[in-house]
Amino acid sequence: MNDSNSLHWSFDYNYGAQNPQFAQELIGTLRGYDPEVAIRGTQTPQTITHVYNVLPNYWRGYSRGGDTETLRIGTAVIERRKNDNLWHYSVKYENTTSGENLQMQFCCSDENYRPLRSNWSINVRNSAGDEYSQLTCTGYLASDSEVRLRINGNPEIAAGRMSASVKLTCNWALFDVIPTLARTIQASGDGVDIAVLEDLEQLRLKSKLGFLESIQTPIPLDGYYLYGAGLLPSYWWLDGHGDVAIVSTFFETLVLREKMGEDV
């Protein structure tokens, strides 16, 4: 921590030009989230949903012309349910700066690393107003551990290859992988190896999850990091309930706003 009045350096973006203040909005969002209420607020049985506000770090200029009452420039909604030893994910990520609204559907095995299983799909709608309005993409893992994608129904393309022993998951499954592996990561010293298919499109091999530190401000949080080739370092903070409360890169911060559903 920098001093008693500041947040952690990995998500303290209370830059003077930001109005409203980043810290105020981050803490307000976290305080608005009541885990006790959240756990009772079941929607569909055995479906767990986390909702995150996306805040811009440093400069709100990326949300030019937007809502002046909030820094929020997007929302991420992560839903998953377990069925037949598979976790079925449905992720919605809306970003008012890019104009993109991504909907991702994928499955993972019910294992600690949540290995990604074939097939998956991405549907993107773009509201930015130029010629690009939508995109569909489906993907699967070929038998030779090659990631293959089909964009707009056209011929398949190879999106990367890995060895069969690589533990591949999706970055959106890390919201479960990190809580599940928390003790393993903490005990590992140098961290644990993992591969990530970022947004189900970009293969990031040779990545690592490690433990950062525990802090008390703004609430008790345990910090983890993810870094690797082609990835910008990201910092993942678990609250006392084992939920990812904050995810921060140098560029943006996701703050837990709402949780629904029973833990399975």
Next chain:
Amino acid sequence: MNERPNILFINTDQHSWDAISAYGNPFLRTPNIDELHRNGTSFRRSFCTDPVCAAARSSWATGLYTSETGVPFNGGYLRSEIPDLGQLLNAGGYQAFHCGKWHVPGRDVRESFQTLYYGQQDIGAGGAAYYDSASTHAVAGFLTNYDSDDPFYLQIGYVDPHDVCEYLHNHEEKQIPNPLEQGIVSEDDLPPLPENFDYDERETVLHRVCRRVDDALIHAAILKEVRDWDEFHWRYLRWNYYRFIEKVDAEIGRVLTLLRETSRHHNTLIIFSADHGEACGSHQMFQKFTLYEESVRVPFIVACLGDNVPVEKDRFDETHFVSGVDLFPTVCDYAGIDVPEGIQGLSVRSLVEGKDVPWRDCAYIESNYWGRAIVTDRYKYVTEYKPKAVEDFQPPGPNTDQLGLAQLFDRQNDPGETENLAGNPTYDEVVKVCRNKLFAQEARLHRQQIVHPSPKQVISNWGDRLRTYWADGG
């Protein structure tokens, strides 16, 4: 080649010339840009026209230097009477498309190009984390759906690695521990400090006022924090910079793969370049805005992944000086379109095809309105014009009386530009030759008075500060 080719101009932002693994940089992996190199000619003596986004991009768009375009800074404004590349291509039978970053103030990209994607609120300077993936999505849609009989020109403006600026801004007003204290990387993971981390303090006044002094004209808040950095902070900056490049390389890879899968690669010429470079710790400097090599020297690759466009492949051109003004005439050459009179650039097509043609013997670069550089085979000469007593907003030069301080570097014996030889009498003749080249180039320019209020305000404000320094003896 019987038909006019499709032309794909892929540009990255703030990408230094040597930050490519095919060029021998061991600290990052760029397999997709490497593929472009294997399928084309890499010009190793490639320089931007001006090391800042809008200025350099105004040269891409027009084939002119920035004292001609009206865009000497990011706050410039492209003169309305200057035709741009999109307008010429459209008139010449091409379908001209734009996707991603444009950043040529004063010219609405949508009036010159069919725009695939330009962000929800129009892309400004940075924001790769939001825009680059979306740009690739837009291009994927384009490549899988384009069905016109006309050839296309598509320029893709990726923002990364410009997000290194956001990384730096994150350090304003707070202390971020070095990565070893953070515990997320080991010392072995980090690139070393650059060999030219130390620098010769005998720099131009313009350089010091813009980038060195406490109240530096450009990003003083970052400078304040950077002064407290230890070695590992600097090395971690370099480590992060290379991750940004790996990210954008992956986006480029998706485009190249789709180009192949849609069978357009045989008849598509690809040009890859960057608007300017990144200091990345050299001379204890960050970002661009200076005339040092890391800031002004950029990749420039001309390639074809197929066989229908004649290109010398897997080749380094170590000889010819290429500039950002050359993009415009090169594209026009391949498109079979006559360039307007007064264009400063040259088509590199003959060089790409392995032909020996007359060529310029130096590169000319401008910076921050008053800064100038000449790069020759052996030397780099950097100088500045003093602000006029009464500013008339006519870009300066050529004028011996108005010249300020100078820097001279021996590119052969001191490629890191660490010793300023300009004050050494042994090199007086070299300085004179370089100055003559500078004036000769400037005499060929059609410098235009700055008329837009935005750049005039910057020139007035900066000019006042510079005059203060000169009044204090420089």
